[in-house]
Amino acid sequence: MNRAITSWIFLGMVLAWTSSKESLLAQELEAPKPSQAVLEAQQQRIESMRKASRATVAVYGTDGQGGGSGVCISADGYVLTNFHVSSPFGHRMRCGLNDGKMYESVVAGIDPTGDLAVLKMVGRDDFPVADIGNSDEVRIGQWCFAAGNPFVLATNLQPTVTYGLISGVRRYQYPSGTILEYSDCIQTDAAINPGNSGGPLFNMRGELIGINGRCSFEKRGRVNVGVGYAISIKQAMNFLWQLKSGRVVDHATLGFTVATDSNGKVTVSNILESSDAYRRGIHYGDEILKLGDREISTTNQLKNILGIYPDQWRIPIRYRNDDGIVDTFVRLQNLHLPSELEEIIKGESPQKPPPQRKPGTPEIPPPDEKAESLKQSNIAKKDPLADLYVEKRGYSNYYFNRFELDRILSLRSNQGNWTESSENWKITGEVPRENLNVEILLSETSLVFRLGDKSETVHPRQGWPQWIKQRSSIGLAMGMRVWQEWNRRGPRLMGDAIYLGRNPIVGREGLFDVTRITVSDFDVLVYTSPDTGLIEVIEIFSDNQTDPVELYFDQYEPVDGRASPKLIRLVYGLETQFLVSINAIQIHDGQGGKDL
Amino acid sequence: MNLFNTVIGSVFQVSKYLLLLVLANHCTLASDQGRDPSTVINNEAVISTSQEKVVKLYGAGGVRGLESYQSGIIIDNSGHIVTSWSTVLDVNKVRVVTFDGRRLDATVVGMDPQNELAVLKVEDAGLVGFDLATASAATTGQRVFAISNLFGIAAGNESCSAQKGVIMATTPLTTRRGKIKSLYQGRVYVLDVMTNNPGASGGALVDLKGRLVGIIGKEIRDEQAGIWLNYALPMDVVKASVERILSGKTSVQESSLKAVAQPHRPSDIGITLIPDVLAKTPPFVDQVREGSAALRCGLQTNDLILLLNDQRVDSRKSLERMLSTINRADSFYLLVQRGQELIRIHVRP
Known part of the structure; x- marks a missing residue:
């Protein structure tokens, strides 16, 4: 009987087991498939990450040591990374892509304050490029991913992708220990670890929205604690051409400081009377309402926004004083003295051996053998970087400054040939509004400016500042002289010419190449169109305490095969003095005049 | 939806029922929100609504590794804020900074030492908070957002930080001698994301629909392994504390x-x-x-x-x-x- 009962129990158990198994199977069959939208989104994500990975760069020293990340942003091999990644390597490094190859690379420009650097890879003209996103559209709660070389894991040069949430936007991180300042940065909980520095942060469309660079650590050691920061791609793009100039790039001050008053208003608490802001009417106690394209409600915000702009940029500002609200532009001043920047770089640069591996960090990958042998054979023939580095004080790599200036000047060839003309010019025009005739005579010995029945004469190359300080309209003749010399002889024969990068122009869309020329006792900024190379604006500075004279050139038309401006506006401190309509530029060579 | 696959992977081993649940949940969200992967779940709206109900708190501290700031959750529309009970509150008035940058003063209504929670009160500021009645329990495997002012990153009207995570386990906080020291020894949600940083305690844990599911606990560390635990106290614990405190049982007279x-x-x-x-x-x-x-x-x-x-x-x-x-x-x-x-x-x- 016992046996019978046991078998019944056994049978019962078997039945129960079978039925439960059946029900489980049934559930598996019934499990709904992910919807098409889900599958498509997944596919899209895979594609985004695949594309993004191609442009992600692993940065090593020339000996394969050290390690950080970067991202390629142009087919000719420009790479964005952190200054603190590139600085230990000096001016040479090697960049690995996920095609498994290492590329010899050289530093172009550095921004020690904003922790950015631009490198240039050599060896291809079709490097994979990251799509540039819009970091202004990044919102808390969006998904994102970081790609890079955390813990120098990319032994096969395949980047590591970490995935996360945008935790915060428009964050400001104070300089910690160094002067590195993160303004208006993006905060994410995607894992950012040592080695991720300099690498890209992407949105889910695979567009570049930031450069990862910093984490909050405090007491928890130097690994991710759920808080990483990326420099916004907006800031990086603002500085890109400044960095491509091979200079040591500086950040800016407004020339005034602000504090929050008892009513919670952000007001000017201190202002330099020599600053551009002061000349634009901003005084102690005025309330700052807007800077750049953003409203200001806290002092933090002002600091935050200021950090994304290079010095010398003119950015919109809105303030309120007793008379009401004023919209104007303010020219940003450099934050550091050149000597201060030099000190910083000295502190950050390698005194030979690149950073030692910290105990507990992973083994540094051996240099790629193929690239190594390639490098060896190249060195035997010719160092590919030998021509790409020129040392000069104040520059991280002077080669790129020459390169960019050459690029601008090469654009001149599209505008007709001025180089063979003599320097004796007669420019005639009129001020339509006042119905006055204008005549400018440029010659080897003098500049003569006639407006109506008034006439003034100035030396062709010096003594200009005193006229500029008086806001003299002879500034028009000086500007035309610069215009003439730029086209006739080129900036390098006028004085010490430096390519600064790209700056905005008040009232015009886009960014413009800017060249600074130091002539005897004054400085000139020449703004040219990146597409045509035509001069858009010329600014001549007497000193940094007075407004420069500004000439705005418009309506270029070909005259005799040479592009000539038809309209020129003379401006001091945003105030137009007059608009000249040019009738003719006559060039008098030895054989007599020739109309253009 | 991006987390969808990671969720599938882990959940499969846990429970097929849960898988069904999660799938159903995600499918509705997916169809609601269109196909752009960055907006499939409308995180932005959920998080920004929740951020408005989390406050930055400032008080005593700032010495010897003790932070002088933490986070707090507004739990009703009459100015009550629940937060971790800590030395930050050892001041006459705790400074409360709301999402829109208002600086308010709060008094400590009372505290519940057992759960290490305290309730503060801000008078007549028109604060709008979570509805504790709809606050719900969460399950292991559930996805959550953590919202806090960790590291004191946000100031004034800047938004508190948001992090994503999954509840890895629901378990009592066993405090074996010499391992983890915590006054609170009840149930916690253990999280897979590094939420419990300086300043995060008192922050909100919300589900994907923005419902409050927990409060981020104080920083605790496994003394032997040196590992910091990331956890939150479940809402039933929070509610019990709040009720006790508001009924006057634990306040000090x-x-x-x-x-x-x-x-x-x-x-x-x-x-x-x-x-x-x-x-x-x-x-x-x-x-x-x-x-x-x-x-x-x-x-x-x-x-x-x-x-x-x-x-x-x-x-x-x-x-x-x-x-x-x-x-x-x-x-x-x-x-x-x-x-x-x-x-x-x-x-x-």
Whole structure:
């Protein structure tokens, strides 16, 4: 009987087991498939990450040591990374892509304050490029991913992708220990670890929205604690051409400081009377309402926004004083003295051996053998970087400054040939509004400016500042002289010419190449169109305490095969003095005049 | 939806029922929100709504690794805020900074030492908070957002930080001796994301629909492994504490305590406190006398006395007042903070 009962129990158990198994199977069959939208989104994500990975760069020293990340942003091999990644390597490094190859690379420009650097890879003209996103559209709660070389894991040069949430936007991180300042940065909980520095942060469309660079650590050691920061791609793009100039790039001050008053208003608490802001009417106690394209409600915000702009940029500002609200532009001043920047770089640069591996960090990958042998054979023939580095004080790599200036000047060839003309010019025009005739005579010995029945004469190359300080309209003749010399002889024969990068122009869309020329006792900024190379604006500075004279050139038309401006506006401190309509530029060579 | 696959992977092993649930949940969200992967789940709206109900708190601290700031959750529309009970609250008025940058003063209504929670009250500021009635329990495997002012990153009207995570386990916070030291020993949600950073405690854990599911706990660390635990207290625990506090059971009414004829005095126990120079001088032990009761019981220099018989000691004055209500012959309990640890000490005369 016992046996019978046991078998019944056994049978019962078997039945129960079978039925439960059946029900489980049934559930598996019934499990709904992910919807098409889900599958498509997944596919899209895979594609985004695949594309993004191609442009992600692993940065090593020339000996394969050290390690950080970067991202390629142009087919000719420009790479964005952190200054603190590139600085230990000096001016040479090697960049690995996920095609498994290492590329010899050289530093172009550095921004020690904003922790950015631009490198240039050599060896291809079709490097994979990251799509540039819009970091202004990044919102808390969006998904994102970081790609890079955390813990120098990319032994096969395949980047590591970490995935996360945008935790915060428009964050400001104070300089910690160094002067590195993160303004208006993006905060994410995607894992950012040592080695991720300099690498890209992407949105889910695979567009570049930031450069990862910093984490909050405090007491928890130097690994991710759920808080990483990326420099916004907006800031990086603002500085890109400044960095491509091979200079040591500086950040800016407004020339005034602000504090929050008892009513919670952000007001000017201190202002330099020599600053551009002061000349634009901003005084102690005025309330700052807007800077750049953003409203200001806290002092933090002002600091935050200021950090994304290079010095010398003119950015919109809105303030309120007793008379009401004023919209104007303010020219940003450099934050550091050149000597201060030099000190910083000295502190950050390698005194030979690149950073030692910290105990507990992973083994540094051996240099790629193929690239190594390639490098060896190249060195035997010719160092590919030998021509790409020129040392000069104040520059991280002077080669790129020459390169960019050459690029601008090469654009001149599209505008007709001025180089063979003599320097004796007669420019005639009129001020339509006042119905006055204008005549400018440029010659080897003098500049003569006639407006109506008034006439003034100035030396062709010096003594200009005193006229500029008086806001003299002879500034028009000086500007035309610069215009003439730029086209006739080129900036390098006028004085010490430096390519600064790209700056905005008040009232015009886009960014413009800017060249600074130091002539005897004054400085000139020449703004040219990146597409045509035509001069858009010329600014001549007497000193940094007075407004420069500004000439705005418009309506270029070909005259005799040479592009000539038809309209020129003379401006001091945003105030137009007059608009000249040019009738003719006559060039008098030895054989007599020739109309253009 | 991007997390969808990771969720599938882990959930498969846990429960097929849960998988169905999660799938169903995600499918509706997917169809609601269109196909752009960055907006499939409308995180932005959920997070920004939740951020408006999380406040930044500032109070005492800023010395010896003690932060002077933390986070708090607005839990109704009449100005109540729940937060971690910590030394940050050892001030007359706790400074509350709301999402829109308003700076308000809050008083401590009361605290629940057992759950290490406190409730603050801000008067007449029109604060809008979570609805505790709809706050729900969460399940293991569920996805959540953590919203807090970790590291004090946000100031003024800047938004608190948001992090994504999954509840990895729901488990009692076992505090084996020498491993993890925490006063709270109840159930917690263990998270897979590094939420419990300085300043994060008191922050909100919300589900994907923005419903409050927990409060981020204080920083605790496994002493042996050196690992920091990321966890949150579930809502039933929070609700129980809030009810107890609001019903007045745990708040301290010092005036109701009566002095006894032969009370304890700090000097008799054998401790010297740091000089009373502030309105609310924190009761730090400056010296412990050789051969005293205090030394015998384990009090040490630099201990900060937090609780006396489970009642809050908010200053040196209040410690002296409270000691004066205990008969010299009776023993009592102190809770002291020593570095990052909380230690319960039984003082026997």
